[in-house]
Amino acid sequence: MFRKILIANRGEIALRVICACKELGIQTVAVYSEADRNSLHVRYADEAICIGPARSADSYLNIPHVISAAEIANVDAIHPGYGFLSENANFAEVCDASQIAFIGPSAESIRLMGEKDRARREMAAVGLPIVPGTPGVIEDEQAAEIAAAEIGYPLMIKASAGGGGRGMRVARAAGELLPLFRTARSEAQQAFGTPDVYLEKFIERPRHIEFQVLGDRFGSVIHLGERECSIQRRHQKLIEESPSTAVSPELREQMGARVVAALQKIGYTNAGTVEFIMDESGQLHFIEMNTRIQVEHPVTEWITGVDLIKAQILLAAGEKLEDVVKDLRFEGHSIECRINAEDPDSFIPSAGRITAFHIPGGTGVRVDTAAYSDAVIPPYYDSLIAKLVVHGKDRAEAISRMRRALEMFIIEGIKTSIPLHRRILADPEFVAGNLDTHFVERMTPVLARPGG
Amino acid sequence: MKKKKKPEGPTSGVDLGAVEQVLEFMTQHGIEEFDYSNGEFHIRLKKPSAHTAFLPRQLGLPEILVPNSSTAPAAGSAVDTATPQEEDEAAGRGEDVHIVKSPIVGTFYEAPSPGAEAFVKVGDRVESGQVLCIIEAMKLMNEIESDAAGEIIRVYVENGQPVEYGESLFALRTTRRK
Numbered sequence: 001m002f003r004k005i006l007i008a009n010r011g012e013i014a015l016r017v018i019c020a021c022k023e024l025g026i027q028t029v030a031v032y033s034e035a036d037r038n039s040l041h042v043r044y045a046d047e048a049i050c051i052g053p054a055r056s057a058d059s060y061l062n063i064p065h066v067i068s069a070a071e072i073a074n075v076d077a078i079h080p081g082y083g084f085l086s087e088n089a090n091f092a093e094v095c096d097a098s099q100i101a102f103i104g105p106s107a108e109s110i111r112l113m114g115e116k117d118r119a120r121r122e123m124a125a126v127g128l129p130i131v132p133g134t135p136g137v138i139e140d141e142q143a144a145e146i147a148a149a150e151i152g153y154p155l156m157i158k159a160s161a162g163g164g165g166r167g168m169r170v171a172r173a174a175g176e177l178l179p180l181f182r183t184a185r186s187e188a189q190q191a192f193g194t195p196d197v198y199l200e201k202f203i204e205r206p207r208h209i210e211f212q213v214l215g216d217r218f219g220s221v222i223h224l225g226e227r228e229c230s231i232q233r234r235h236q237k238l239i240e241e242s243p244s245t246a247v248s249p250e251l252r253e254q255m256g257a258r259v260v261a262a263l264q265k266i267g268y269t270n271a272g273t274v275e276f277i278m279d280e281s282g283q284l285h286f287i288e289m290n291t292r293i294q295v296e297h298p299v300t301e302w303i304t305g306v307d308l309i310k311a312q313i314l315l316a317a318g319e320k321l322e323d324v325v326k327d328l329r330f331e332g333h334s335i336e337c338r339i340n341a342e343d344p345d346s347f348i349p350s351a352g353r354i355t356a357f358h359i360p361g362g363t364g365v366r367v368d369t370a371a372y373s374d375a376v377i378p379p380y381y382d383s384l385i386a387k388l389v390v391h392g393k394d395r396a397e398a399i400s401r402m403r404r405a406l407e408m409f410i411i412e413g414i415k416t417s418i419p420l421h422r423r424i425l426a427d428p429e430f431v432a433g434n435l436d437t438h439f440v441e442r443m444t445p446v447l448a449r450p451g452g
Numbered sequence: 453m454k455k456k457k458k459p460e461g462p463t464s465g466v467d468l469g470a471v472e473q474v475l476e477f478m479t480q481h482g483i484e485e486f487d488y489s490n491g492e493f494h495i496r497l498k499k500p501s502a503h504t505a506f507l508p509r510q511l512g513l514p515e516i517l518v519p520n521s522s523t524a525p526a527a528g529s530a531v532d533t534a535t536p537q538e539e540d541e542a543a544g545r546g547e548d549v550h551i552v553k554s555p556i557v558g559t560f561y562e563a564p565s566p567g568a569e570a571f572v573k574v575g576d577r578v579e580s581g582q583v584l585c586i587i588e589a590m591k592l593m594n595e596i597e598s599d600a601a602g603e604i605i606r607v608y609v610e611n612g613q614p615v616e617y618g619e620s621l622f623a624l625r626t627t628r629r630k
Contacts, residue, residue, distance in 0.1 A: 029506070034618060047506040050616040051557050065617060068557040068589040072614030073506065098590070 001317050002026055002076040002101065007041065008066050009081030012370045012387060013295075014041035017079045020309035029073045031066060033059035035378040040370040047073055054380045060084045063091055070100050077101035077316060079309075083382070086292040087114060103316040105215075105270045105291045112266070113289040117160045117198050123286050126262040131277065131285040133200030144181045147199045148174070154202040157184040161192035170202050203285075205436035207278040208232065209244050210290075211259050212300045214311055215269045216321040223256040224304050225330055227273075227296055230435040231424060233347070238417070238440065239424060240296035241335040242303050245395065245433030246278055255284055271297075271312050295338065295387065298366060302334040302391040332391055333398040337406065337421045339369075339386040341377050344420040345444075351379035355413030360405040364391045364398075367409075377414060385416070395433070399425060420444075471495070506616060540606055540623045550600040552622040554615045558589035562611045570611075572622070576604050584622055587615060602626035 004027040007017045014030060018041060021028045030045030035054035042048040049069040052059030059065065061084055070078055078100055080086035086104065089111040095102040104110070113119045117136060124130045134147045137160055148155055148171070157180055159167025169184045171177045185195040208229045215221040228244035229237045243252070259274050271293050276284040297308045306325055314324045341350045357373040369386035371377065377385060388405055392398035406422050424430055427443065474497060478486055486497045540549050554560075562570040562585055572584050583595045602624035609621055 049506045049557060050618050052617045059617070064590055065557045069616070071590065072557065072559055 002313065004029060004046075004073070004075045005077045005079055005103070005313070006031065006066075006070045006073060006075040006100075007045070007079050007081065008060070009079070009084055009086075010036055010039060010041060010060060010370075010381065012368045012384065013081040013293075014039075015044065015370045016368055017081060017309055018044050020307060020313060023307075024310060024313060026313070029069070029075055031060070031069050033380075035380055038375070040372060040375075049073060054378065056084070056380065063088075063094055066091075067094055067098055067100070071098065075100060077103055077313075079103040079313070080292065082292050082295055087290070089114060101316055103270065103312050105268055105272060109266065109268055109272075110291045113272075113291045115160070116158075116162070116288055117196075119288060120286065122266065123262055123289070126265040127258055128262050128274075128286040129258075129284065131200045131203070131287065134198045137196040137198055138181075141178055141181060144177060144199065148177050151199060151201050154204070156200045156202040157181055157197050158200055159184065159188035159192055159194075160196040160198060161194050162188065167191055167197075203277060203279045205280055205438065206230075207244070207246055207436050208237075208275065209247060209278050209284060210273045210275045210294075211256060212294075212297070212308070213259060213263055213268070213272050213274060214308070214315065214321060214325065215263060215272070216315050216324070217269055217318055218320055219264060219267070220321040221260045221263045221268060222321060222325060222328065223259050224300050224306060224308075224325075224328065225256075226252060227299055228435065229296065230437050231430075231439055232437050233440045237296065237338060239335065239337050239421065240299050241333065241395075241398070242299045243330065243333065245435070246282065251282075251284070270315050271308060295384070296336050298368060298387060298389040299334040299336045302366070302389065303330050303332055304328060305331070332393050333395040334389060334391045335398045335402050336387055336389040337402065337425075338384055338417070339388055339409070339411070339421070340383040340417045341385045341414050342383050342417055343415045344417050349379070349383045350415035351377050352414045353377075354411060356410055357412075358408075358410035359386075360388070360408035362405075364401050365405050366390070371411075385411070385414075388421075399431060471497070506614075536606065536608060537620045537623070548602075548626040549605070550602060550624045550626050551620045552584060552596075552598055552600070552624065554587060554617060554619045554621055555596070556587055556589050556594060557617050558587040558594070558615060560609045560611065560613050560615045560621065561586040561588060561593075562607075572604050574604050574607060578602065578604060578624065596621070598622075598624070600624055600626050 005021055006029040007014045008031060010032065018028045028045040030041045030048040031051045032039060032042045032048060033052050033054050034050065036042060051065040051069050052062050078095055085091040087110055089107040092102045092104065092107040092110055112122060120130050121135055132151050138144045138147060154170055154172045157169045157171065167188050169180045171180045184197050188197055189195040209226050210229060211226050212224040213221060225242055226244055226247050227240050227242045229240045231239035273290045273294050275288050277287050278284050293308060293312060301308055311324050342348060343350055353376045354371055354373060357371060359367045366389040367386055371385045388409060390398055390401040390405055392401050403425050406418055409418060474486055478497065488495050537551055564586065572578055578584065578598050578601065580598055580601045582598050584598050585596050586593045587596055604622055605625045606623040609615055
């Protein structure tokens with residue numbers, strides 16, 4: 001078992017990892033930028049090392065500084081959290097070379113899933129359904145036309161090196177194909193350094209459904225159910241829940257089994273999330289895999305009773321999956337709201353000092369946050385300040401609990417997305433479970449303008 | 453970093469066999485540091501694995517919530533007492549005191565190689581760009597250059613000590629000419 005772990009991250013996830021380590025009796029080392037000197041993750045770690053100035057590139061993303069800190073603090077392992085270096089295959093390799101365990105999957109798995117079209121091809125080859133589309137990059141206009149005829153309209157032209165919603169164009173009729181194809185290629189070149197694009201069927205009202213997985217070093221893989229993350233704005237998730245109202249027990253079992261088989265074939269280890277898009281007929285199509293722990297992991301933790309961060313640590317230390325997760329069961333319903341420091345209408349980020357901070361409590365409520373009263377939210381990092389997660393015996397109770405908790409969450413001094421979350425939770429379509437990824441846009445049509 | 457035994461140097465009166473016995477004793481009993489003085493003779497042995505723990509800082513709590521200093525948890529930097537750097541800056545009023553800080557994370561070495569003479573010591577006059585020390589990071593030796601000219605008035609770190617980004621290394625007195 002690891003004696004000491006360095007957490008290569010900040011904010012709420014750094015604190016989350018520290019919590020798991022404390023409970024496992026593992027010493028913790030925090031790294032921080034100068035802007036995070038007074039952060040909670042620094043306060044609660046056993047040791048803390050300053051690794052650079054505020055700018056992420058010079059601190060949290062600075063591999064030599066992070067590894068150097070790990071060496072001087074003499075740690076056994078590094079937990080990369082989410083974002084930052086968590087899906088950086090090169091970083092995972094540097095950890096290996098430095099004889100520090102990387103708490104996550106192998107560098108090869110990270111690299112494979114990092115190239116989106118290669119990931120699609122390889123997952124299709126091991127049995128996952130994918131969105132009808134071109135198997136690889138479309139080199140020229142003639143190939144584009146042939147592929148489009150097969151896929152049908154509407155279709156999407158996507159940058160291979162894109163992700164998170166960037167580098168995508170929709171063609172709704174044959175006449176639009178070539179001009180958009182040319183535009184997409186030049187945009188991709190500018191934004192990602194390569195003009196490579198592929199074509200894919202476009203789904204008008206998709207639902208975002210993802211499966212949580214865990215794998216050990218001995219070839220075992222399990223899934224821990226799905227999460228629905230359709231409530232998004234500009235491809236950034238706002239609300240997540242488990243289970244999904246659109247996934248029947250049969251679909252969960254069937255797709256879960258296909259996911260497990262596919263990941264066993266590629267030898268996947270540690271935690272990961274397999275993302276699907278569900279079309280209007282209820283079919284699931286694989287879109288990408290995230291080879292790390294996700295922001296919304298608490299939702300799965302609540303319905304399964306499994307501590308996913310502890311599981312990551314134990315699996316990385318060589319434990320068997322059958323010892324780490326016993327008697328997996330799914331109970332009740334869980335919902336998470338990502339409380340961001342931003343204006344709820346304009347979505348402009350709101351950095352500054354929090355003057356009042358009161359976390360809701362009571363039955364079935366969990367708040368993961370590194371914010372506190374009098375804390376200064378710096379402008380250099382993402383705007384997530386707290387994750388409010390609830391659990392109820394069913395979806396109706398979870399909804400009423402979330403409404404109650406949102407009402408009792410006080411954050412003053414900065415603007416937050418709480419008012420927006422309350423509007424969504426009150427919406428009859430949300431209550432009915434009629435979700436798709438354009439939900440928030442429809443709710444806020446004026447404000448969903450690009451640049452708004 | 454292994455400390456090699458010097459072939460020459462002040463070994464007169466030192467029984468190296470006894471030193472080796474002490475080292476073995478230290479290893480057997482898991483002792484990291486051994487300090488011995490006897491009249492003129494003084495020896496200090498420190499294992500490379502002994503390192504400074506980076507104790508986290510206290511949050512800036514309002515004064516009424518801070519317990520009195522005798523019961524405050526051992527958390528490294530005290531919030532209310534002056535650090536050596538602050539003392540130097542205060543004492544340097546009237547003259548400019550410039551602190552050279554570490555631009556990287558790593559292990560501080562005062563000399564170009566084990567057993568060699570230190571790059572600089574207190575009292576030395578240095579130029580801007582002059583190499584003051586080495587900081588080792590990921591097996592690479594980085595030469596750290598002074599970003600000011602002046603006289604070294606204090607060295608804050610010890611040879612072999614781990615340092616973080618922004619850690620104070622040297623204080624220079626840079627007297628301004630009008």
